[in-house]
Amino acid sequence: MRLEAIETRPEAQAANVPGMKSLELSIVSPELNIGSLRVLVMALAASLVARVLPALEPPAPASRAPAVFFVAPDGLDSAPGTISRPFATLSRAQRAVREQLGRDRGHSVTVWLRAGTYELSEPLAIGPEDSPRDNATVSYGAWAGERVVVSGGQRLAGWKALSPDRWVVEVPGVKEGRWHPRQLFVNGTRRTRARSPASGFHRGLKFDDARRVVFPAGVLRLWDNPEDVELVTFVEWTPSRVRLGKLDLTRNAAEFNVPIIQFFDQPWGQHIRGNARNFPFFFENAKEMLDAPGQWHLDRRSGVLTYLPQRGERIERADAVLPRLEQLLVVRGKPERPVRNLHFRGIAFSHTDWQLPANGFFPDQAGFFDTENAKRGLPVPAAAIDLQHAHHCTLEDCRMEGLGGHALRLREGCKSNSLSACAIEDVGGNGISLGLFDRAATEADAVGGNVVRDCTIRRCGLEHAGCVGVWVGIARETTIAHNELSELPYAGISCGWRWDRTPVGCRRNMIRHNHIHHVAQLLADTGGIYLLGDQPGGAIRGNYIHHIARFSGLAANNGIFFDNGSRGWRVEDNVIHDVEDGAIRHNDNRHEDHSWGMNYCDVRPGDAASARGITARAGPERTRPPKDTGPESLPIPSAKETKNERN
Numbered sequence: 001m002r003l004e005a006i007e008t009r010p011e012a013q014a015a016n017v018p019g020m021k022s023l024e025l026s027i028v029s030p031e032l033n034i035g036s037l038r039v040l041v042m043a044l045a046a047s048l049v050a051r052v053l054p055a056l057e058p059p060a061p062a063s064r065a066p067a068v069f070f071v072a073p074d075g076l077d078s079a080p081g082t083i084s085r086p087f088a089t090l091s092r093a094q095r096a097v098r099e100q101l102g103r104d105r106g107h108s109v110t111v112w113l114r115a116g117t118y119e120l121s122e123p124l125a126i127g128p129e130d131s132p133r134d135n136a137t138v139s140y141g142a143w144a145g146e147r148v149v150v151s152g153g154q155r156l157a158g159w160k161a162l163s164p165d166r167w168v169v170e171v172p173g174v175k176e177g178r179w180h181p182r183q184l185f186v187n188g189t190r191r192t193r194a195r196s197p198a199s200g201f202h203r204g205l206k207f208d209d210a211r212r213v214v215f216p217a218g219v220l221r222l223w224d225n226p227e228d229v230e231l232v233t234f235v236e237w238t239p240s241r242v243r244l245g246k247l248d249l250t251r252n253a254a255e256f257n258v259p260i261i262q263f264f265d266q267p268w269g270q271h272i273r274g275n276a277r278n279f280p281f282f283f284e285n286a287k288e289m290l291d292a293p294g295q296w297h298l299d300r301r302s303g304v305l306t307y308l309p310q311r312g313e314r315i316e317r318a319d320a321v322l323p324r325l326e327q328l329l330v331v332r333g334k335p336e337r338p339v340r341n342l343h344f345r346g347i348a349f350s351h352t353d354w355q356l357p358a359n360g361f362f363p364d365q366a367g368f369f370d371t372e373n374a375k376r377g378l379p380v381p382a383a384a385i386d387l388q389h390a391h392h393c394t395l396e397d398c399r400m401e402g403l404g405g406h407a408l409r410l411r412e413g414c415k416s417n418s419l420s421a422c423a424i425e426d427v428g429g430n431g432i433s434l435g436l437f438d439r440a441a442t443e444a445d446a447v448g449g450n451v452v453r454d455c456t457i458r459r460c461g462l463e464h465a466g467c468v469g470v471w472v473g474i475a476r477e478t479t480i481a482h483n484e485l486s487e488l489p490y491a492g493i494s495c496g497w498r499w500d501r502t503p504v505g506c507r508r509n510m511i512r513h514n515h516i517h518h519v520a521q522l523l524a525d526t527g528g529i530y531l532l533g534d535q536p537g538g539a540i541r542g543n544y545i546h547h548i549a550r551f552s553g554l555a556a557n558n559g560i561f562f563d564n565g566s567r568g569w570r571v572e573d574n575v576i577h578d579v580e581d582g583a584i585r586h587n588d589n590r591h592e593d594h595s596w597g598m599n600y601c602d603v604r605p606g607d608a609a610s611a612r613g614i615t616a617r618a619g620p621e622r623t624r625p626p627k628d629t630g631p632e633s634l635p636i637p638s639a640k641e642t643k644n645e646r647n
Helices: 034-056 092-101 268-277 373-376 609-617
Strands: 002-008 022-028 067-072 109-114 115-118 124-126 138-142 148-151 154-157 160-161 166-170 212-214 231-234 237-241 244-247 253-255 282-283 295-298 303-309 319-323 329-332 342-345 348-351 385-387 394-396 399-403 404-409 418-420 425-429 432-434 450-453 456-458 471-472 479-481 485-486 494-497 510-512 515-519 526-531 534-541 542-549 557-562 565-572 575-579 584-586
Touching: 022 282, 067 092, 092 109, 092 124, 092 138, 295 609, 385 399, 399 404, 425 479, 456 479, 526 534, 526 542, 542 557, 575 609
Parallel strands: 067 109, 109 138, 115 148, 124 329, 138 342, 148 348, 329 385, 342 394, 348 399, 385 404, 394 418, 399 425, 404 432, 418 450, 425 456, 432 471, 450 479, 456 485, 471 494, 479 510, 485 515, 494 526, 510 534, 515 542, 526 557, 534 565, 542 575, 557 584
Antiparallel strands: 002 022, 154 319, 160 166, 166 303, 212 253, 231 237, 231 282, 244 253, 295 303
């Protein structure tokens, strides 16, 4: 008689014991008697003991396979979360992760998301209880390259045609006051809220003071919903957005309860007051303004959304989404217990909203407020992905798109996190916001060692035109490398948040090998790279910056702009050309406040061998060399002649 044991590994492991295998026993014998049977049973028992006991003993962490759960849009939360019987929701998967970590916090866990859209009813909130111990990890990823979307939106259905070019749909909950979304996405692309003018801008504002405004003749109208109409004005380097105040159509005037122009009364604001009549402005959100394909309006009183389809678009068959949430993923660790080793890969985060505060939104710069105003707790746009006290967390190969506020924010206590090979676009606010508004109160609150690498960041600031691709506030040892930033209304990269030389903890930040082009398309007083304050040990190296415009404002736009108090940078091997107001500018600091190597100003990539090498390395390494041309959302004036800056 011969006993054969054939190992199999079923999809759902027996008793959920890692490494447990089932046995298929085959008896190969021409005859079987009682003695043989006794031998068989003893052999079987010995085999099982030999195999089960090692499986029950905890192996070394490095050798253990992670616990695995699956989620699919057509799954069931009552299922066990296996590949054939997946969960349906991220919240159920999160509960399974917590349960697993409760049994063994040192055991890694992987959650695989199958293809489809996961509509959230509330943000996924992750805290210390969702965080593993030691070198274990918790990972959420798209399965085998499938397209996975985590959405804060709600699909629209029930469209009716008023005419071939005008469709309506009733949005449940709007007229009842439960929500009033400000964004609409059709087939993955943002659509324009009804505005006047339909494209471009008005100019010609006159101010008695920052509260009383006289408009050019003919631009104010007797709109049906003046209380919901918004005035958006570009004030040099930042926008203001406010609902219309008391109207006087006979004088083409409006009066507001709050100042609607930032810095109007500041002693240094002469250029603000003197240039106000040239500030671009437009009105938004009246049904009467609907006059161009792709525009829409949502009536707060009736709950009816009116949409003018684009040419060839079948809106009744389209994927039309209104966002319900302002945030999708919120990670909140604690100073004494940060969230660690949390990873996301291959996931698209889409469809968030932003609500205008009752008194309007008047940010100081980059969609935020300066240090003193930030202490007052003035509201700023929420970030779709928001981390606080998070260590060694990563987002890789993810997309952040179709967002009303900021895309990603790293707050207090975020250390050694990484964003790599991600695409960020179609964003209302900043692409990435990283750091604090003031010196960290404690070491635990300090932000440092974070990396943004190999990302493509474009078309941010669509709701708040003063926003940037990457904002680094008070932070240290940050690396912003090999990214491409384009089609932005203000700066590509902004680093620092102190308007004098007071040391606040900014140091050794590295901005290197980025490709920055076609930025500063709407606002003024900025650059492809914009710097503030004392930042010893930092480096601006190997960046390729070109096609920097100046559409509005009096202050210059440059390739690299060292603003108030800037000090301590090493600047070398940067290539800059086709810049409206000069390659490099200093304000309230001097050339000697920094260390200089060779930089190539007004040198195109083909003009110098060294420049060719620099431009070939700039941008995401997966897609180099970068192209020398790019999108031109606005007319780009020819650059002024500047000389190479060398020291």
